[in-house]
Amino acid sequence: MWKFLKEILGIKDPLPPGPQGSDRRAPEPLSPSLELLSASQHGKTSFLWALSYMARNLSLFWPKYACWPQDAAMDASFRAMLAALEHRELPGETSALSRLGLSLRGMERWGDRRLFVEDDRDPVFGVAEGTATDPREVNWGVPVCWLLSLPDLGTEEAQVVDLQLDNLIRARMRSARSFEAQPLRLVIALTKADRIPDLPPELRDYLKNDPLAAVVEAESRFSGGGEEPDRPLLHFDERSVHLYLETLGAIHQKVATWLATTLPGSLLARRADAHHITLRFCLLSATGSDLRSNGHLAIPWRPRRVLDPLFWALELGCR
Ligand SMILES: Nc1nc2c(ncn2[C@@H]2O[C@H](COP(=O)(O)OP(=O)(O)OP(=O)(O)O)[C@@H](O)[C@H]2O)c(=O)[nH]1
Numbered sequence: 001m002w003k004f005l006k007e008i009l010g011i012k013d014p015l016p017p018g019p020q021g022s023d024r025r026a027p028e029p030l031s032p033s034l035e036l037l038s039a040s041q042h043g044k045t046s047f048l049w050a051l052s053y054m055a056r057n058l059s060l061f062w063p064k065y066a067c068w069p070q071d072a073a074m075d076a077s078f079r080a081m082l083a084a085l086e087h088r089e090l091p092g093e094t095s096a097l098s099r100l101g102l103s104l105r106g107m108e109r110w111g112d113r114r115l116f117v118e119d120d121r122d123p124v125f126g127v128a129e130g131t132a133t134d135p136r137e138v139n140w141g142v143p144v145c146w147l148l149s150l151p152d153l154g155t156e157e158a159q160v161v162d163l164q165l166d167n168l169i170r171a172r173m174r175s176a177r178s179f180e181a182q183p184l185r186l187v188i189a190l191t192k193a194d195r196i197p198d199l200p201p202e203l204r205d206y207l208k209n210d211p212l213a214a215v216v217e218a219e220s221r222f223s224g225g226g227e228e229p230d231r232p233l234l235h236f237d238e239r240s241v242h243l244y245l246e247t248l249g250a251i252h253q254k255v256a257t258w259l260a261t262t263l264p265g266s267l268l269a270r271r272a273d274a275h276h277i278t279l280r281f282c283l284l285s286a287t288g289s290d291l292r293s294n295g296h297l298a299i300p301w302r303p304r305r306v307l308d309p310l311f312w313a314l315e316l317g318c319r
């Protein structure tokens with residue numbers, strides 16, 4: 001059975017085909033289904049590589065779930081991300097736009113969804129001062145994920161993190177389309193959480209003990225000629241998805257409580273409240289470690305909790 005799974009799910013194997021005739025359908029409009037916003041170097045590309053890897057490997061334990069790239073271009077970029085991760089590469093600075101476009105099918109709780117995200121210097125946080133770029137329009141009608149790396153905030157920046165939220169809110173208000181009637185659905189994902197020095201122990205445990213990553217790692221050890229994992233490792237049925245999301249809700253609360261112990265954190269929450277933002281917090285590590293050698297990771301990528309922003313986006317109505 002594991003050999004069979006390995007054969008059909010191994011990274012080097014052909015990607016699963018779409019449903020019959022899907023490639024003959026008119027292409028879906030290319031507007032993000034989830035907006036990723038982040039300052040430069042806060043981990044957007046790494047997050048997307050890790051998300052691709054975990055989104056693909058979810059098939060290992062989610063019985064009806066399948067995912068595949070939306071078209072040939074997405075297929076190429078999906079494969080490139082998976083290959084880079086497998087070779088322990090680390091991303092360079094993003095200069096050209098790349099995209100992740102996946103059809104996600106058979107997720108009992110949410111059904112079928114499209115995941116389309118841009119890896120670019122976004123117009124809110126990503127554009128460096130003084131550069132004359134032609135910013136793209138942000139799709140404010142979908143859930144927005146702000147990737148925020150606390151370890152990369154300078155002392156001064158950390159004091160004004162709530163003003164960054166203000167920039168985001170004002171960018172939305174300036175948008176050509178009016179979204180005033182809709183509350184902003186915002187997921188703040190704390191990236192590079194493996195490097196947050198004062199992360200409360202409970203949150204550190206949550207980060208380290210990612211049951212979804214554990215299955216994927218057990219499988220890849222087995223594929224590499226190791227021992228067959230004890231089964232069932234995890235069966236991601238409706239009940240376990242429900243339990244996972246309950247924990248996600250508790251973690252949101254814990255991160256909020258932790259951040260509220262600082263002045264900028266409490267101002268952030270206040271500002272979000274004042275603007276009626278639907279706000280969710282989560283934390284993740286794309287690489288799982290900071291050990292590098294020769295521009296590569298010294299040990300394999302070990303993404304932790306990288307699916308959490310996606311689960312929140314699905315909960316908040318990512319289509
Ligand atoms: N420790 C640790 N380092 C990370 C993690 N994610 C990214 N990094 C490192 O942070 C740096 C920036 O990561 P990128 O993914 O390139 O960030 P980015 O936002 O795409 O950067 P630009 O494309 O330049 O805007 C790289 O050196 C990564 O190796 C993580 O989860 N943990």
Ligand SMILES: [Mg+2]
Nearest residue numbers: 044045093094
């Ligand atoms: Mg990048």
